[in-house]
Amino acid sequence: MDMPYDDIVLEIFSWLPAKSLYRFKCVNKFCNTISSPENSYFNQKQSHNALLRDDCCFFLQPNWMQRHGGKIEFHHLSSKNTTSGASHGFFQFLKHYRPACRIIASSNGLILGRSDIELFICNPVTQSWLPIQTPEYMEKYPDDDLMVVLDFNVEDSKDFMLFLFEVQGEWGSSYLHVKLYSVKERMWKSVEAKFFYGGRSLRFDTHVYYRKALHFISDCFPCLSKKSPYFRPYIMAYTIGDGSSRMIRIPKEARRGSHDSTCQMRIYKWGKPTSSDESICLVRLRKNVFTIWVLADYEIGKWRRVLKIRVKAMGVKEEDHVHVTGFIVMNGDQLIFATEMKTYGYGLSHENFMKFEEICEHGFERNVTNLSFIAYSDTLHPCGHNAVTLPLIQQD
Known part of the structure; x- marks a missing residue:
């Protein structure tokens, strides 16, 4: 049976970024209707499809304690694709709402933010937000970082998981x-x-939701004796259904030299949600050398190395000594990293393997030597029941 014309149009529009839909609202009555907050069916469909698309933007901010605010920059992965984005009102909100307002996490178009006294969920495109009940722990220890995770279940993306x-x-x-x-x-x-x-x-600022479990990597600090089973860094999984915990050892090569003061390790999602190679990748940066492994067999913890390269060998042409200030793997196949001056991309698989590109210059001072990347893709996903318009914003 052929699909009705209206359903075809809805299907096509549901794959567009939310920013583009909002631009069309001003000139097209149909777009204004389907992307309205009341159209929960279309909003959920567009949000679900976004989980299958690549994130094409990222936030960049100093990797300080959550209680400390600071400058937040927004960049596109490619200058050729600027159809996605966040509203000006959202950045005005972050800047003027409360002191020390910063982004903690992002998933499926929603932002988890924290000010000095509260948590909130926000959609930067629809300019809606929902204050989150302040945890007792945050009230008791206001200066501590919260170990908090925001994510979505691809199979059921109706509500976020926090x-x-x-x-x-x-x-x-x-x-x-x-x-x-x-x-x-x-x-x-x-x-x-x-x-x-x-x-x-454990590092809660980077996690991987995979096989219905949340995965976290530990720190590298040499704080335990060699007799301890936790002497070297490891990955720990928490299964959401039954609450069971499981330790996954990192590769032997990654464990060697892990106590070096220059060593940093993070885990990210590998592959696409619709592909059979979806897994977890481990990124290690040590002495300006990136090494990346993919968990080839989840059950037995077998890893496969896919890349080992010095930063200068990638094609970075900065004259001064190159110091990597932050990195992330986006869309399961691209390493994004920042130096003291610029951000770069390096392909990790398929046709983009070892493809190097300069993304942009950033505006952070050289004394900010630790930057945090937060991937972002704009959607129409609602913030939840009783969400309201952002306060104290300047409309676009």
């Missing part, structure tokens, strides 16, 4: 208490199963 991991009692415990934010009830609910994370601190 997890909070808390230390219970003294720091000597190897278990974290888990809370899940209920979008419908607008409150934090305790999860019965605790998260066993081992003997090291």
Whole structure:
């Protein structure tokens, strides 16, 4: 049976970035109707399709403690693709709403932000937001970073997943208490199963949701004795369904030299959501050399190295000594990194393998030596029940 014309148009428009749809609203009544907040069916469809598209933008900010604010920049991966974006009003909100306002995480077009006293979910395109109930831990320890995760389930992208991991009692415990934010009830609910994370601190600013589990990598700091099973860095998984924990060892090559002061390791999603090669990749930066492995067999923890290259050998032509200030793997196949002056991209697979490009210059001073990337793709996804328009904004 042929698809009705209106359904065909809806299907086509549902694959467009939210920024483009909002531009069309001014000149087209049909676009104004389908992208309105009341059209939950189309908004959910467009948001779900965005999970299958590449993120084409990113935020860049100093990698400071959450309680500290600072400058936030927004960039496109390619100057040829600027159809996606965030509204001017959103950046005005971040700048003027409260002191120390910063972005903690981004997923499917929604931003998790934190000011000095509260958390909030925000859609930078629709300029809507939803304050999140302030966790008791944040009230008790306002200067601490929250171990919080924002993500979406590709199979059911209707609501976002927001997890909070808390230390219970003294720091000597190897278990974290888990809370899940209920979008419908607008409150934090305790999860019965605790998260066993081992003997090291985990990095909650980078995680991978894969096989219905949240994966985190530990730090590299040489804080434990060689007799400890957690002497070297590792990855820990927390299964959302039953709350079970599992440790995944990183490759032997990655463990060697991991206590070096220049060593940094992060994990990211590898491959596309619709491809069979979807997995987890491990990125290590040590002494200006990037090495990347892909988890080839999840069950037995077998890794495959896909790249090892010195930063200068990629094609960076800066005259001074090159110092990498931050990096991320976007869209499962592209390494993005920043130096003290610019941001660059380096292809990791298929036709873009080892393809180097300069993305842009950034505006951070050279004394800001630790930058944080946050990938972004604009959608019409609602922030949740009772979401309202951003306060104190200047309309576009």
